[in-house]
Amino acid sequence: MKYNRCGRSGLLLPAVSLGLWQNFGGRDLDQRMKEIIFRAFDSGITHFDLANNYGPPPGSAEENFGKILRANLGAYRDELIISTKAGYLMWDGPYGEWGSRKYLLASLDQSLKRLGLEYVDIFYSHRPDPETPLAETMMALHTAVWQGKAIYAGISNYDPEQTAEAVEILEQLGTPCLIHQPRYNLFDRWVEDGLLDVLENKGIGCIPFSPLAQGLLTNRYLDGIPDDSRIARKSISLDEEDLDPKTMVKVKALNDHARQRGQTLAQMALSWLLNNPRVTSVLIGASSVLQLEENVKAMDHIGFTRDELAYIDNILS
Ligand SMILES: NC(=O)c1ccc[n+]([C@@H]2O[C@H](COP(=O)([O-])OP(=O)(O)OC[C@H]3O[C@@H](n4cnc5c(N)ncnc54)[C@H](OP(=O)(O)O)[C@@H]3O)[C@@H](O)[C@H]2O)c1
Helix, strand or coil: CCEEEECCCEEEEEEEEEEEECCCHHHHHHHHHHHHHHHHHHHHCCEECCCCCCCCCCCHHHHHHHHHHHHHHHHHHHHHHEEHHHHHCCCCCCCCHHHHHHHHHHHHHHHHHHHHHCEEEEEEEECCCCCCCCHHHHHHHHHHHHHCCCEEEEEEEECCCHHHHHCCCCHHCCCEEEEEECCCCEEHHHHHCHHHHHHHCCCCCCECCCCCCCCCCCCCCCCCCCCCCCCCCCCCCHHHHHHHHHHHHHHHHHHHHHHHHHCHHHHHHHHHHHCCCCCEEEECCCCHHHHHHHHHHHHCCCCHHHHHHHHHHHHCC
């Protein structure tokens, strides 16, 4: 594994990190989940990303990861970077979502209980809250760090202006913003329109989520919809309509180019992100050990020629 410095902080993150948004929920921990986590850690993936609501049901991914920590990985706690977040709907009533101090700090306490941990390494504000003063949300992150319940603070889904403001508030509080977690992949490049500049100028790490566009940027849907795929499982975040003919023409052309590079499409999509020095780590999901192993090998061939990058841009335009 290659480890990259997270912005201008002291923290190194693995080039590939594993997220537990999907594939790790449910009431029971199964063998497949354990195998994916163990193989990840054995491959040098030291960073596991969670959120209060990951499951389904919400909270169950943290519970399942907590079981693995207690039974197997606890001895390696100091070798792990475990993150969690709060921002989306988690419980009933007016204090169960968004960015109030009340919600964020209560949610972190719940996450720590589910994980069976005294602290997480990174605590994120999962999304900006248009109704709560930004200073209140940032103050809650600062409090979490100051209380020792989180080592670092991060933000996710904040636009460039919100990011610049949040970073400044955190700086003034004495808790620097470590990292931003935006959606970023070959199909969704909004971060190139200002956010990456802000992050670079301020020395903040960038960990793109859904780097494979939830499986679209892999060979998963080249020949239809496999029964065990995210789309077949009726995920709310990806559906059949995402496989429209225009998209599939691009996927096939990208797949051909990946083959010419001696990579799979998934590997090329991850390499393309990691080729950007402003990207600290790619935050993948995986539903099997095989997918995880394939994705980690993206690091074997990260470089692209200028012609190749232009060719890829042309496919996407
Ligand atoms: N901050 C936020 O708002 C936010 C939002 C979304 C996600 N995230 C974070 O980002 C993480 C990753 O998100 P994501 O799961 O959408 O990432 P992704 O890497 O874009 O998609 C993962 C899915 O792609 C498929 N896949 C992965 N590798 C493959 C391969 N080699 N070949 C074929 N198919 C492959 C699998 O789908 P199948 O299940 O079909 O096999 C897998 O579940 C999450 O777990 C979470 O930690 C954060």
